[in-house]
Amino acid sequence: MKRSFRKYHRILGIIISIPLMLTVLTGMLATFVREWSLSIGVSASFLLSIHTGEIFHLEGIYPILNGIGLIGLLATGLSLSGLFGRKTRQNPKN
Structure with a gap:
């Protein structure tokens, strides 16, 4: 089971890392551009259109895809961490 979660976690991590x-x-x-008046040759509105996915015409689904990807990474990562694994109780011998 952990082997398949490792595989999914690795694939999902690579896919979701770019967006x-x-x-x-x-x-x-x-x-930086808006608050600190940093001039990098690109306007803040252009950066925000990339940030929200508007430039790719994905503004309605881009945040949802980012969120689903992060939830998937959290789920597979937590399952790999062993936090929710079964713990065996050892009975003390009398």
Whole structure:
């Protein structure tokens, strides 16, 4: 069971890493451009359109896909951690 979860966790991690990294980086850069008036040659509105998926016409589903991917990674990661595994009770010998 753990072997299949490891496989799914690895595949899901690779797939979800690109959109999550894009979301994180564009969100940070948009904040830098707006709040700190950092000039990087790209407008904050363009960065936010990438951040929300609007530039790819995915603004309605992009956050949902990011969320589903993260929930999948959390579920497989927690199952691999052994937090929810069966614990055997050892009976003390009298």
